[in-house]
Amino acid sequence: xxxxxxxxxxxxxxxxxxxxxxxxxxxxxxxxxxxxxxxxxxxxxxxxxxxxxxxxxxxxxxxxxxxxxxxxxxxxxxxxxxxxxxxxxxxxxxxxxxxxxxxxxxxxxxxxxxxxxxxxxxxxxxxxxxxxxxxxxxxxxxxxxxxxxxxxxxxxxxxxxxxxxxxxxxxxxxxxxxxxxxxxxxxxxxxxxxxxxxxxxxxxxxxxxxxxxxxxxxxxxxxxxxxxxxxxxxxxxxxxxxxxxxxxxxxxxxxxxxxxxxxxxxxxxxxxxxxxxxxxxxxxxxxxxxxxxxxxxxxx
Amino acid sequence: xxxxxxxxxxxxxxxxxxxxxxxxxxxxxxxxxxxxxxxxxxxxxxxxxxxxxxxxxxxxxxxxxxxxxxxxxxxxxxxxxxxxxxxxxxxxxxxxxxxxxxxxxxxxxxxxxxxxxxxxxxxxxxxxxxxxxxxxxxxxxxxxxxxxxxxxxxxxxxxxxxxxxxxxxxxxxxxxxxxxxxxxxxxxxxxxxxxxxxxxxxxxxxxxxx
Numbered sequence: 001x002x003x004x005x006x007x008x009x010x011x012x013x014x015x016x017x018x019x020x021x022x023x024x025x026x027x028x029x030x031x032x033x034x035x036x037x038x039x040x041x042x043x044x045x046x047x048x049x050x051x052x053x054x055x056x057x058x059x060x061x062x063x064x065x066x067x068x069x070x071x072x073x074x075x076x077x078x079x080x081x082x083x084x085x086x087x088x089x090x091x092x093x094x095x096x097x098x099x100x101x102x103x104x105x106x107x108x109x110x111x112x113x114x115x116x117x118x119x120x121x122x123x124x125x126x127x128x129x130x131x132x133x134x135x136x137x138x139x140x141x142x143x144x145x146x147x148x149x150x151x152x153x154x155x156x157x158x159x160x161x162x163x164x165x166x167x168x169x170x171x172x173x174x175x176x177x178x179x180x181x182x183x184x185x186x187x188x189x190x191x192x193x194x195x196x197x198x199x200x201x202x203x204x205x206x207x208x209x210x211x212x213x214x215x216x217x218x219x220x221x222x223x224x225x226x227x228x229x230x231x232x233x234x235x236x237x238x239x240x241x242x243x244x245x246x247x248x249x250x251x252x253x254x255x256x257x258x259x260x261x262x263x264x265x266x267x268x269x270x271x272x273x274x275x276x277x278x279x280x281x282x283x284x285x286x287x288x289x290x291x292x293x294x295x296x297x298x299x300x
Numbered sequence: 301x302x303x304x305x306x307x308x309x310x311x312x313x314x315x316x317x318x319x320x321x322x323x324x325x326x327x328x329x330x331x332x333x334x335x336x337x338x339x340x341x342x343x344x345x346x347x348x349x350x351x352x353x354x355x356x357x358x359x360x361x362x363x364x365x366x367x368x369x370x371x372x373x374x375x376x377x378x379x380x381x382x383x384x385x386x387x388x389x390x391x392x393x394x395x396x397x398x399x400x401x402x403x404x405x406x407x408x409x410x411x412x413x414x415x416x417x418x419x420x421x422x423x424x425x426x427x428x429x430x431x432x433x434x435x436x437x438x439x440x441x442x443x444x445x446x447x448x449x450x451x452x453x454x455x456x457x458x459x460x461x462x463x464x465x466x467x468x469x470x471x472x473x474x475x476x477x478x479x480x481x482x483x484x485x486x487x488x489x490x491x492x493x494x495x496x497x498x499x500x501x502x503x504x505x506x507x508x509x510x
Contacts, residue, residue, distance in 0.1 A: 254428040266306070266357070288307060
């Protein structure tokens with residue numbers, strides 16, 4: 001079973017992602033993968049996906065049409081208006097798409113990233129074991145680039161029975177982190193301010209990293225030297241030379257030489273990456289055991 | 301020496317600044333760790349003076365991984381292996397726009413610079429900055445220059461770069477503030493190959509002017 005879709009409109013940073021291309025940091029390639037992993041997974045269940053890959057789209061949404069074939073689709077992540085032809089559907093949700101159908105996903109009302117997945121697999125080659133697009137390394141997905149209007153994708157195979165589930169409810173609250181590699185670089189009073197002051201998400205965000213606005217000037221006067229470069233991971237909170245905090249994303253650089261005050265815990269990464277520009281954010285330190293217990297219990 | 305890095309990785313550090321001893325120990329330890337599978341460990345990545353160990357926190361606790369890593373540290377011989385490679389380099393001219401300037405700053409002729417540069421093999425100190433990108437060192441004190449004042453937004457794959465007592469080789473198009481001294485036809489990145497990169501940390505490179 002093969003279906004063909006054409007992208008009629010894509011916002012910036014729309015890309016094909018699967019679970020990620022892990023194991024290649026020494027080759028100079030970070031894993032990529034969905035910015036909001038839980039939403040990506042849920043979209044797959046809603047589609048009854050038998051495939052590994054899906055489409056990640058950004059705040060401006062996505063329009064596509066089905067050229068031929070039928071396919072099931074599921075969507076989740078953030079909150080978007082979605083229309084099948086002219087009929088509004090629920091978000092998150094699912095539908096069976098037929099030739100000639102148009103799916104229109106409007107601008108996000110909440111969150112930065114949404115996911116569209118299908119019953120079958122997106123027909124792009126596996127590169128180094130993954131279909132994820134690395135916009136940094138310019139590989140994977142469709143020719144290593146973001147999707148754009150006019151792109152045609154084939155979806156082959158079919159999946160399982162779509163699953164229906166209640167929308168994911170995420171609690172607000174501080175973003176939890178573990179004190180970082182270079183915490184000793186930062187004086188005690190500065191560390192205290194880091195967990196009491198409020199930061200703001202800026203529009204300088206992409207899959208590689210999210211810059212924060214340090215309105216309280218927590219890092220304004222800190223004398224920050226660059227360090228010998230070490231491996232970095234997704235969620236690391238780096239402080240640039242001018243005092244700007246930046247949280248590294250799924251397409252992060254594999255190594256870096258800026259001091260890292262902390263690393264956001266895995267359980268809070270999806271929620272952090274969905275915070276929109278201008279949203280305020282506070283940080284709360286937690287212990288490693290607590291962070292790992294959250295992962296084992298599957299709570300977010 | 302061991303530090304958690306988030307909830308799914310730890311870093312083993314062998315120094316806080318880059319020198320031969322810290323770099324060699326990091327590479328040797330990464331090789332020892334890679335040779336011996338550790339339950340729960342999913343990736344081991346050597347860097348300039350440290351080794352990243354990623355593990356699956358669903359099945360392994362930090363304390364368990366750290367305990368195994370400490371035992372391995374105690375047993376490691378710290379003698380790094382490496383393959384030897386001969387790399388043909390076209391120095392200067394259209395291949396290395398900054399060669400003459402680099403030689404001038406070091407107060408020598410371009411020919412003398414090339415001879416000094418190639419006199420001894422260099423070790424691959426680290427990979428990972430970009431696909432297939434390698435940092436190699438160390439040059440003697442007579443061959444140390446800082447980076448350029450400005451960053452070139454893009455140099456082409458194969459560019460041979462020079463700064464900070466090191467020579468680096470770009471395997472993809474990258475931005476760089478390093479001096480471009482030459483170009484090699486050797487390609488260290490092929491996404492369709494297994495493994496996709498050939499040069500590993502600890503390998504020895506012999507540079508040959510062609």
